[in-house]
Amino acid sequence: MESTRVTIVGSGLIGRSWAMVFAAGGFKVKLYDIAQQQLTTALENIRKQMKELEESGFLKGTLSAEKQLALISVCTDLKDAVEGATFIQECTPENLDLKKKIFSQLDLIVDDSVILSSSTSCLLPSKLFTGLKHVKQCIVSHPVNPPYFVPLVEIVPHPETDPSVTERTYALMKKIGQSPVKLNREIEGFVLNRLQYAVISEAWRLVGEGVISPTDLDVVMSDGLGMRYAFIGPLETMHLNAEGISNYCERYREGMKLVLNTFGPVPEFSGEIEQKISQAMSEKVPAVPKHLGARREWRDDCLIGLAKLKKQMKSN
Ligand code: NAI
Incomplete structure (x- = not known):
């Protein structure tokens, strides 16, 4: 090389x-x-x-x-x-x-x-x-x-x-x-987008069913799940949140299956729910190049800071 x-x-x-x-x-x-x-x-x-x-x-x-x-x-x-x-x-x-x-x-x-x-x-x-x-x-x-x-x-x-x-x-x-x-074999969406789409579709259903507002939904990720996901993945999260994976499964398997069985079908990503989410996002960041560009710059600054932190923490 x-x-x-x-x-x-x-x-x-x-x-x-x-x-x-x-x-x-x-x-x-x-x-x-x-x-x-x-x-x-x-x-x-x-x-x-x-x-x-x-x-x-x-x-x-x-x-x-x-x-x-x-x-x-x-x-x-x-x-x-x-x-x-x-x-x-x-x-x-x-x-x-x-x-x-x-x-x-x-x-x-x-x-x-x-x-x-x-x-x-x-x-x-x-x-x-x-x-x-x-x-x-x-x-x-x-x-x-x-x-x-x-x-x-x-x-x-x-x-x-x-x-x-x-x-x-x-x-x-x-x-x-x-x-x-x-990846050991090809699959639609590879792995990153399969995980991402699983999150997006449940987010869409929760907002669509009126359980939570679009902005609060995003906070669940940015101030909740996302905090740890920059350092440990979902599987290690399970491992650490109990006394190891087997103990996690023993404690939570039935609860997880109960919740997962309440998930709805694949959303259409259109219509009223789309309007609602679009309006909420645009109130926060107007969907015009100037505002989107500024927010992307801010996002990239955050990622720079996070990359630095990850290096310091030697998280991998
Ligand atoms: P882009 O539209 O910014 O750039 C495409 C470039 O290809 C342009 O410079 C264009 O002039 C050039 N091009 C067009 N026809 C060509 C040809 N026949 N020969 C050589 N160059 C040609 O697209 P972008 O966003 O950079 O995406 C490129 C690829 O990366 C896509 O397959 C996309 O799915 C993938 N990708 C994009 C991500 C993103 O967030 N934008 C993330 C991960 C992957």
């Missing part, structure tokens, strides 16, 4: 973040996009972010912002972009036909050793990679936004992915300071 050269395909929100994470790890990065203007904007944005992070002391890695920037180059020719690459991270829009087209273009020009990795949030590897000549080298590495501060990466192999590709991808993610997890 020492000689790893990374190519990022697509220089939008996620492509830029990956470029920054890899540069922080000391890797040379080639950023490819179809439009030169998009690349120019991406580089300007990366420079601005890195300078700000350096000033506030949150720049990752051991190199200065200037040195990290010098590791990133841009390119609008796909063949040139992948020349010498040992790891390619695709970050184009979430559209199956577009991604399939890009992977078949890559399939024609790459060698037998490069890893072809996709950032897709929800497209299954079997949909993306089946039929490619280099399918054994293909994998999904699903990041969480913003990857610079939220380190989780879900690594999801295609049924035909070579196990060594999974291992090499896992090792690379570790090396750049991300927190990879391996």
Whole structure:
């Protein structure tokens, strides 16, 4: 992995973040996009972010912002972009036909050793990679936004992915300071979104049934469950909240099943409940770019602080 050269395909929100994470790890990065203007904007944005992070002391890695920037180059020719690459991270829009087209273009020009990795949030590897000549080298590495501060990466192999590709991808993610997890097989939503959707759907039902207001529902997570979930997961929570898992199950299994059996069907996420939640959220943060942008900045500042705390606490 020492000689790893990374190519990022697509220089939008996620492509830029990956470029920054890899540069922080000391890797040379080639950023490819179809439009030169998009690349120019991406580089300007990366420079601005890195300078700000350096000033506030949150720049990752051991190199200065200037040195990290010098590791990133841009390119609008796909063949040139992948020349010498040992790891390619695709970050184009979430559209199956577009991604399939890009992977078949890559399939024609790459060698037998490069890893072809996709950032897709929800497209299954079997949909993306089946039929490619280099399918054994293909994998999904699903990041969480913003990857610079939220380190989780879900690594999801295609049924035909070579196990060594999974291992090499896992090792690379570790090396750049991300927190990879391996899925043993593909499944809709991977794991993060399955957990997230379980929470969202019960939140939706509780608000829809008038049990709690939308804003109070969010407080249950931000000042309740979420406080511990940044440090320990639901399974370790069980372990610690009793004298171990078995004791927890003994004490709470019937109660959990009783509650779970009262859960309603999958919500429609539309109509009156949507209106109600939308109104409550918009009263708090108006749904216009200025206010949403300011709130996102605040969220990212919180995540920076949390990342720092997690490092101090050595929580992993
Ligand atoms: P984006 O829309 O910000 O960026 C997409 C980029 O791809 C643009 O720069 C566009 O010019 C470029 N592009 C379009 N067609 C191309 C082509 N044929 N070849 C090369 N580049 C091309 O999208 P974003 O948000 O960065 O998402 C990228 C991927 O990351 C998606 O698959 C998305 O599901 C995934 N993802 C997104 C997250 C998010 O929160 N935005 C979180 C985790 C994954």
